[in-house]
Structures are given as structure tokens and as C-alpha cells.
Amino acid sequence: MRYHTRKMVKPEDLNPNETLFGGRLLEWIDEEAALYGVIQLDNKRVVTKFISEINFISSAVQGDIVEIGMDVVKFGSTSLTLRCEVRNKLSRKTILKVENITLVNLNEDGIPVPHNKTKIEYVRDRLEELSKD
Numbered sequence: 001m002r003y004h005t006r007k008m009v010k011p012e013d014l015n016p017n018e019t020l021f022g023g024r025l026l027e028w029i030d031e032e033a034a035l036y037g038v039i040q041l042d043n044k045r046v047v048t049k050f051i052s053e054i055n056f057i058s059s060a061v062q063g064d065i066v067e068i069g070m071d072v073v074k075f076g077s078t079s080l081t082l083r084c085e086v087r088n089k090l091s092r093k094t095i096l097k098v099e100n101i102t103l104v105n106l107n108e109d110g111i112p113v114p115h116n117k118t119k120i121e122y123v124r125d126r127l128e129e130l131s132k133d
């Protein structure tokens with residue numbers, strides 16, 4: 001699991017219980033998953049198809065720093081399935097887990113097309129390959 005994105009919980013992110021609003025956290029996760037998919041599949045037309053059960057394990061309060069981790073569960077043909085974990089940056093306490101987030105790789109007409117990816121790639125390796133050409 002790699003943690004790429006950190007967020008500070010601000011007053012506008014709170015629910016009436018004065019803890020982090022679940023919908024705000026899901027918005028952050030959906031964006032992070034989409035970014036992960038766009039980078040891995042090297043295609044900006046990647047959409048969220050399916051999100052499995054969401055387990056809100058503990059809450060966060062104003063001023064907390066949360067970090068969002070993603071890992072690949074499976075490279076499909078047109079899909080990419082991720083796993084997500086959110087934790088408190090400083091205490092490492094788990095805030096949320098999602099076991100499956102499935103993204104689909106689309107063409108310009110919005111049709112699912114194979115992405116031809118089978119393993120995690122790093123942008124620096126792609127750039128190195130390009131510089132060899």
C-alpha cells in the first residue's frame with residue numbers, strides 16, 4: 001500500500017458530530033482512485049465503475065492530517081481494481097477501508113477498451129524508457 005495524498009481536515013469538512021464528513025472522505029478517495037488509474041493506465045479517460053463495502057473504522061477531527069493509500073488488487077482486461085486504506089498520518093490509526101474500487105479504461109467514444117497493463121508502473125521508469133529512444 002502506497003500513501004500518495006495527504007489532506008488536512010478543515011472546518012468545512014465536518015459533519016454535525018464535528019468529525020470528518022463521510023461524503024467528503026469518499027470524494028477524496030474517488031479522486032485519488034481516478035488519479036491512480038489515469039497514471040497507471042496512462043489514459044485520462046478512466047471512470048469509476050464499482051465501489052465495494054466501505055468500512056468507516058474510526059473518525060477524524062478538525063486539524064487531523066489523513067493520508068490516502070491505494071494498492072492494486074487486479075489488472076483486468078479493460079478494468080483495474082484497487083484497494084484503499086485511509087489512516088491518520090501521525091497516529092497511523094486506520095480511518096477507513098475499501099476492499100475493491102473498480103475503474104474502467106475507456107476510449108474517446110466512452111467504450112471500454114483493453115489497457116494492456118499487467119503490473120504497476122512508475123512514471124520515472126516510463127520517462128527513462130522514453131529518454132533511451
Ligand SMILES: CC(=O)SCCNC(=O)CCNC(=O)[C@H](O)C(C)(C)COP(=O)(O)OP(=O)(O)OC[C@H]1O[C@@H](n2cnc3c(N)ncnc32)[C@H](O)[C@@H]1OP(=O)(O)O
Nearest residue numbers: 030034046047048049050076077078079080102104110112
Ligand atoms: C472518477 C469518476 O468519478 S467517474 C464518474 C462515475 N462513473 C461513471 O460515470 C461511469 C458510468 N458507467 C459507465 O459508463 C459504464 O458502466 C462503463 C462504460 C464504465 C462500463 O460499461 P459496461 O457495459 O459495464 O462495460 P463492460 O461490461 O464491458 O465491463 C467493463 C469492465 O468492467 C467490469 N465490470 C463491469 N461491471 C462491474 C461491476 N459491477 N463490478 C466490478 N467490475 C465490473 C467488467 O468485468 C470489465 O472488466 P474487464 O474487461 O477487466 O473484465
